[in-house]
Amino acid sequence: MKDIIIKGSRDSYIIPSVNFNYRNGICELSGESFLEETAKFYSPLLEWIREYTTKVQKPIVFIFKLTYFNTSTSKCILDFLHILKKYEDNGGDVVVNWHYYEDDVDMQDDIEDYIIDTGIKINLFILD
Amino acid sequence: MASNEKNPMTNFNLYKYYISFNHDVQLSYKGPIDEHILSVISKYIEVILRKNPIASRKIFKIFIELAQNISYYSAEKNILTNDKEIGSGTIVLGELDEFYTFTTGNMVRDKDIIPIIEKCEYINSLDRDALRKYKREQRKKPSGPKGGAHIGLIQVALTSANPLDVEITSIDDEFSFFSIAVKVLKEI
Numbered sequence: 001m002k003d004i005i006i007k008g009s010r011d012s013y014i015i016p017s018v019n020f021n022y023r024n025g026i027c028e029l030s031g032e033s034f035l036e037e038t039a040k041f042y043s044p045l046l047e048w049i050r051e052y053t054t055k056v057q058k059p060i061v062f063i064f065k066l067t068y069f070n071t072s073t074s075k076c077i078l079d080f081l082h083i084l085k086k087y088e089d090n091g092g093d094v095v096v097n098w099h100y101y102e103d104d105v106d107m108q109d110d111i112e113d114y115i116i117d118t119g120i121k122i123n124l125f126i127l128d
Numbered sequence: 129m130a131s132n133e134k135n136p137m138t139n140f141n142l143y144k145y146y147i148s149f150n151h152d153v154q155l156s157y158k159g160p161i162d163e164h165i166l167s168v169i170s171k172y173i174e175v176i177l178r179k180n181p182i183a184s185r186k187i188f189k190i191f192i193e194l195a196q197n198i199s200y201y202s203a204e205k206n207i208l209t210n211d212k213e214i215g216s217g218t219i220v221l222g223e224l225d226e227f228y229t230f231t232t233g234n235m236v237r238d239k240d241i242i243p244i245i246e247k248c249e250y251i252n253s254l255d256r257d258a259l260r261k262y263k264r265e266q267r268k269k270p271s272g273p274k275g276g277a278h279i280g281l282i283q284v285a286l287t288s289a290n291p292l293d294v295e296i297t298s299i300d301d302e303f304s305f306f307s308i309a310v311k312v313l314k315e316i
Contacts, residue, residue, distance in 0.1 A: 012163035034192055036163065039271065068185070070192050071279045075267055103182055106189075106287055109260060117264055 001056060004048055008032070015041070016066060020048055025058050029080075030065035033073040042076035049083050059093035060084070065127065067101060074110070081118040088120065099125045155221040160206035160214040161199045166192070173221065177228070186312045187221065187230055189287045193280040194232040194308065195219060202234035203303055218307075227314055230288075233307035241296055241304055248308070251282055252291040259286055281308075288312050 001022040008017035008031035016031040027049070035041045052060060062084060069077065081096070088094040100107040115122055149156060154176050157169060170188055177184035202215030217234030236244065254262060263282045272278060285292055288310040297305040 012167040068189065070189075070196070071267075071283050072271075074279070074283075075271065078267060104185065106186070109286070113260055113264055117268075 001048070001051060004045060014068075016069075018045060020045065020052075022052060022056060025052070025056075025060040026063065027060065028063040028065065030063075032068040033066055034068070034070045035073070038070075038072035038076060042073075042079070046076070046079050046083065049080060053083060053087035053092055057092065059095075060087070061095045061097065064096070064098040067104075067107075067127070078114065078117060081114055081120050085118045085120040094120075095123070096120055097123045097125060099127045102126045149220075152222045152224055153220060154223050156219065158216075158218045160208060160216045161195050161202075161219075162208055162212075162214045166195055166199075169195070169219065176221075180314060183228055183312050183314055186287050187228055190230050190284050190310055190312070191219070193284050194230070197280055198232060198234045201236075203237050203240075204235040227311045229309055229311055231307060231309040233305055235299070235303050236306045238298075238302060238304055241306070244306060245294065245296065247281060248292045248294045251285045256286070256289070284308075284310060 003022055004018055004020040006015065006018040009015050010032070013036050014032040014034040016029055016033040018029055020027040029045075049060075049062075052058075062080065064077070066073075066077075084092075084094050084096060098111050100111065111122055111124065114120070155169070155172060157165070159165070170191060173187055173191060174184055177187060198217035198219075199215045202217045204216040205213040206216050208214050215234060217232060220229075220231045222229040222231070251259065251262075259282060263279050263286065266278045266282065269278060281292065290311040290313075293309040293311075295307045295309075297307075299305055
């Protein structure tokens with residue numbers, strides 16, 4: 001497996017930063033996400049997580065530091081969490097951390113909705 | 129142009145158009161909505177609302193979803209670069225004492241009106257918890273042809289924390305003008 005490193009940028013669309021590390025299992029998704037073709041951007045990332053959780057099968061720490069994402073992206077986030085939950089149910093070691101701005105009540109609702117939808121545990125942290 | 133032909137634009141008075149916007153209007157745009165327009169307007173929204181970061185974040189989220197709906201679904205199309213068809217519409221950001229208003233409008237085919245109205249009325253009938261549940265249910269469904277999650281309007285209602293104010297103006301047998309206005313309170 002190879003690491004995935006994408007530097008976020010904000011041109012016309014907004015690309016999030018991605019840092020998926022297969023050696024230490026730390027995967028971070030940060031910044032903002034509003035893309036022209038959301039599925040095309042996230043498919044390889046989801047495929048990476050699928051491969052890691054079925055072939056590498058080592059502990060994984062998934063860190064969300066997204067401060068904004070549109071509704072198309074919200075669907076892809078749900079896909080990540082489903083894969084991680086399935087891995088955990090099959091005995092995988094999974095930690096999900098989510099960092100958000102303290103005053104962002106809508107984000108707190110979003111995270112809570114993901115917990116309801118997937119049954120996964122998400123640890124909450126306040127962004128500086 | 130022959131001198132006896134009347135140019136329809138001579139009936140257009142730019143000053144009357146300009147003063148038709150009162151001082152509450154912070155921003156208005158009419159035309160095709162592609163990613164460049166989205167980017168410029170979203171940056172401008174951040175600038176004019178920087179004194180209120182919570183409301184600014186909400187208006188930005190609402191803007192992206194509603195503007196993208198126009199871009200994808202407006203019945204009025206323009207062809208810009210790469211022969212790509214881009215939907216056209218109108219966007220207005222207003223500021224009143226206690227809240228901001230964000231309004232978008234675009235042409236729709238008459239046959240498409242009823243599902244939009246029904247969806248908005250259903251959204252408005254739900255309280256916040258029921259709306260979140262509805263969003264979770266809709267998000268589980270397969271993506272649409274544009275890769276959307278079918279939850280743009282639900283998210284707009286959740287983000288604004290106010291009802292969707294929807295209006296339809298009939299134009300002719302084929303088209304109507306659809307407008308949707310939402311409020312965002314300044315003090316949240």
